[in-house]
Amino acid sequence: MPEYSRNNPFPAKVLKNINLNHEGSNKETRHIELSLEGSGFSYVPGDALGIVPENDPELVAELLAEMQWDGEQVITINKKGDTLPLKEALTTYFEITLLTKKILQQAAEFTESEELKVLVTSEDASQIKEYMYGRDLLDLLREFGPWKASAQDITVLLRKTPPRLYSIASSLAAHPNEVHVTIGVVRYNSYDRDRKGVCSVQCAERAAEGDTLPIFIQPNKHFHLPESEETDIIMVGPGTGIAPFRSFIEERAVNKVSGKTWLFFGDQYSATDFLYQDELEKYQEEGVLTKVDKAFSRDTEQKVYVQHKMLENSKEVYQWLQDGAYFYICGDKEYMAKDVHETLISIIEEEGNMSREEAEEQLAAMKKEKRYQRDVY
CATH class of the missing domain: 1.20.990.10 (NADPH-cytochrome p450 Reductase; Chain A, domain 3)
Incomplete structure (x- = not known):
């Protein structure tokens, strides 16, 4: 049997491909379920899926x-x-x-x-x-x-098309022989031509159920659940940043862990852009998700983002950190991750009654202890 890998990707069958956004949304976010049957692949929450795309x-x-x-x-x-x-x-x-x-x-x-x-x-x-x-x-x-x-x-003159990496959005324990991804579809116009994201639009338009996509697993040593199931976790993942946290939550649900789980999610409109809403609400009812704080930026006059929700809960965020919680960020590196990072320092500074410098040191110490992890792109 061939060894499947980055250089020899596995042709994974598409089992399901749905748009998570509702009608009227400005966005299209694909939830894609792929079969790993016969691939020999396994993964843990936090790992990434590589897809080798084709051009339009x-x-x-x-x-x-x-x-x-x-x-x-x-x-x-x-x-x-x-x-x-x-x-x-x-x-x-x-x-x-x-x-x-x-x-x-x-x-x-x-x-x-x-x-x-x-x-x-x-x-x-x-x-x-x-x-x-x-x-x-x-x-x-x-x-x-x-x-x-x-x-x-x-x-x-041209180079070989590089594979695209997406945070895995499923737990293997919850979905044996499957891997799920959450992909934001990229379409825009520049210089009077409509442009399409190579991989995201292929997944949206040319990866129907029964088709195959060439894939491999990319382990991510720097983004994973705590060793101990008793440890609390805080996850900040607006938009497609929700992906790895869906895998975290599923894994913790299967393992019936005692640690608390807190999710900060954000997007444009609650009516059209609340990704995985039904699942998250079910996990909350079952107590797998202890808290969910949502920021829908376009629902209000004033734009509300995940960092604003963190500030509203600053006392509790600080308390969780003091009690040993792990803090995770996934999503946009350019703006969101920077804002969340700065907000986290402000919360530690304010609630811990310390200087900015001391707060930064505390966060650096958390990073060293692997209690502050980021998966940003």
Whole structure:
């Protein structure tokens, strides 16, 4: 039996694929259940699932049409000398939705375009960065032709599509032989073209029940439940950040732990964006979830986020930490995780009656003891 791994992903059958958001939502969040039968994979809560995505067939067709390339032409795809028909290579192998400085610099050698030459030789690094942001290979080929390059010349510039990692949203103990993920679907418009997240839109539009997705398990040593089942946990996971905490809660439900469990969840509207609402309410009724605090930012005049809910409960948050609780954050690194981190320091400072510096030291000590863990992206 083959060893399935990152380099040899397992074709997992899609068992279920539903949109967790209700009609009228600004968002689409997919809950996908995959079969692990025959994979030999196992995982623990906190681990990630790798999906090896394919490019959008419409985008591949536009590229072939733009360059008048023959999709059946066989090209070499790597240094080992492996070959694939061009259309298949652009679909399954190459990354075509992101540009890099290196791609632009090398592409400039295949065109007379002064504009591209100026861009790549500019002293001002922000210009090239600005150009790359929100553009892809098709934009580059459309804007700076005509090209004195074959399909082979252009594809040599591209890198292999990297797999996408998603926090696992299930407990293996609760769902033997299955793995679940929670995926926010990315769609936006830039430079007059509709753009689609490579993996998220494939999962939303081209991964029906019965289809397969190539997957592997990516262990995450830095994000896991406490060893002791008596330990309390506080979890902050707005939006798709809920994913690993669903696995934490399921695992604790199966193991009937005595430790308390507190979840802070947030999203835009409670009516349309309360992900896994029925499950969470059931866990609360059963006492598996001790507390759930919700922040729906668009339900009120003033935007309310998870960190505001933490502040409202600052005394209790501090008490849980004093009693040895673990604190977890999952989700957006750019804004949310920073705000929650700062809020946590403020709570320790305020409730612990100490200086900012002392509060920061206390949080650093918690991190060292693995009592403060983050899974941010």
